[in-house]
Amino acid sequence: MRITMIGSGYVGLVSGACFADFGHDVVCVDKDAAKIDALLAGKMPIYEPGLDHLVSSNVAAGRLRFTTDLTEGVRGADAVFIAVGTPSRRGDGHADLSYVYAAAQEIAGALDGFTVIVDKSTVPVGTGDEVERIIREANPDADFAVVSNPEFLREGAAIDDFKRPDRIVIGGDDPRALEVMRQVYRPLHINRSPIVEMSRRGAELTKYAANAFLAVKITFINEIADLCEKVGADVQDVARGIGLDNRIGAKFLHAGPGYGGSCFPKDTLALLKTSQDYDAPQRIVEAVVGVNDNRKRAMGRKVIAACGGDVRGKTVAVLGLTFKPNTDDMRDSPAIAVIQTLQDAGASVRAYDPEGMEQAKLVLDGVAYCANAYEAMEGADALAIVTEWDAFRALDLGRVKSLLSAPILVDLRNIYPRDVVEKAGFAYHAVGR
Numbered sequence: 001m002r003i004t005m006i007g008s009g010y011v012g013l014v015s016g017a018c019f020a021d022f023g024h025d026v027v028c029v030d031k032d033a034a035k036i037d038a039l040l041a042g043k044m045p046i047y048e049p050g051l052d053h054l055v056s057s058n059v060a061a062g063r064l065r066f067t068t069d070l071t072e073g074v075r076g077a078d079a080v081f082i083a084v085g086t087p088s089r090r091g092d093g094h095a096d097l098s099y100v101y102a103a104a105q106e107i108a109g110a111l112d113g114f115t116v117i118v119d120k121s122t123v124p125v126g127t128g129d130e131v132e133r134i135i136r137e138a139n140p141d142a143d144f145a146v147v148s149n150p151e152f153l154r155e156g157a158a159i160d161d162f163k164r165p166d167r168i169v170i171g172g173d174d175p176r177a178l179e180v181m182r183q184v185y186r187p188l189h190i191n192r193s194p195i196v197e198m199s200r201r202g203a204e205l206t207k208y209a210a211n212a213f214l215a216v217k218i219t220f221i222n223e224i225a226d227l228c229e230k231v232g233a234d235v236q237d238v239a240r241g242i243g244l245d246n247r248i249g250a251k252f253l254h255a256g257p258g259y260g261g262s263c264f265p266k267d268t269l270a271l272l273k274t275s276q277d278y279d280a281p282q283r284i285v286e287a288v289v290g291v292n293d294n295r296k297r298a299m300g301r302k303v304i305a306a307c308g309g310d311v312r313g314k315t316v317a318v319l320g321l322t323f324k325p326n327t328d329d330m331r332d333s334p335a336i337a338v339i340q341t342l343q344d345a346g347a348s349v350r351a352y353d354p355e356g357m358e359q360a361k362l363v364l365d366g367v368a369y370c371a372n373a374y375e376a377m378e379g380a381d382a383l384a385i386v387t388e389w390d391a392f393r394a395l396d397l398g399r400v401k402s403l404l405s406a407p408i409l410v411d412l413r414n415i416y417p418r419d420v421v422e423k424a425g426f427a428y429h430a431v432g433r
């Protein structure tokens with residue numbers, strides 16, 4: 001198959017490289033010439049484990065190309081994926097579809113022969129209809145069909161998620177288009193990943209419903225964690241106790257400082273906007289958004305409470321800044337609210353993150369960024385673990401104690417056993433335990 005990716009950002013690049021790895025002939029297009037030049041030189045614009053190797057090996061094999069020339073990229077393609085950004089529009093929270101529509105407009109002029117246009121970007125219900133209308137209007141003779149094929153990639157595990165998905169969702173009703181999509185995903189289907197075919201609107205909504213449900217699950221266990229602290233129970237026991245029920249499932253039941261990232265916050269808001277437009281309130285998701293927003297600053301107050309209720313003039317060491325491990329992504333990271341809450345209360349913050357410090361510097365002022373975890377602890381009055389990078393899971397507690405001026409450990413990701421930390425002489429504060 002000849003596949004074109006419009007947009008060489010996170011989703012486009014990972015998907016394009018994986019499709020090439022399956023043996024398809026892939027062209028990744030991006031308007032950003034600097035990004036394309038960097039990719040041609042083997043430099044990745046994002047941090048994603050395994051991606052540089054996947055890209056370079058497929059470029060070397062001649063299956064993966066990069067270009068800024070959309071027309072050249074689209075000509076002769078069997079499937080053209082639209083994988084451009086859909087940020088929250090400033091002001092109203094609606095997904096900003098201008099990049100999607102601009103891509104549709106440009107693709108229209110370059111079509112030759114039957115082509116499947118695939119909406120890969122996370123787009124509100126009805127976007128596929130509009131993409132179809134734009135292309136039809138711009139090029140009335142074009143032979144094409146628009147399908148929706150949402151992605152479910154997690155940052156940090158995107159390649160594995162792409163190659164071994166729980167399911168592939170394809171929305172559309174044109175038989176020729178569905179056949180092309182089956183060919184595109186055939187290598188995965190052989191791995192037993194089910195292909196779920198449905199209407200285009202159904203597929204568009206599935207993506208939002210999946211992310212919203214996961215956000216509900218996380219927020220639910222976070223509130224149960226708060227109750228656990230009050231009643232003297234351990235949320236990890238409760239999560240295991242409920243998660244082993246197959247109807248509930250064990251995943252996404254880790255209590256913590258609240259969800260962040262590029263998807264859950266944006267997609268839950270976009271779903272709420274759609275629900276308003278169609279007058280079908282999503283009250284559960286509405287509550288989840290509010291609870292999660294409040295939680296991030298509440299976690300800052302938790303650190304302050306662990307320090308005796310007053311951090312004026314004190315220093316807090318913060319380990320982990322990104323919204324989760326194995327990414328450099330700071331978007332809506334709980335660490336931002338935690339650190340700002342500490343700073344507002346008069347604390348100084350020394351921080352370390354294995355990959356996120358460059359991004360963090362763009363959003364957090366007044367933080368002393370350190371070269372490693374132990375340097376961040378030097379002279380600090382407490383240590384807070386905000387993101388569960390593996391490198392923080394086996395800290396030398398003796399050394400930590402000698403570096404801190406007070407042995408206080410606030411573990412917002414529950415990665416330490418209480419007894420071990422307390423035996424090492426720390427006051428230990430976790431989430432829901």
Ligand code: UDX
Nearest residue numbers: 151152153154155252253254256259260261263323324
């Ligand atoms: C998510 C979805 O998982 C993915 O399918 C979709 O395509 C994009 O959005 P991602 O944002 O990369 O992926 O990260 P994910 O691993 O889902 O974590 C999101 C946030 O939830 C993180 O802040 C994480 O720390 C938090 N989380 C996750 C919890 O607090 N507890 C959990 O049990 C799971």
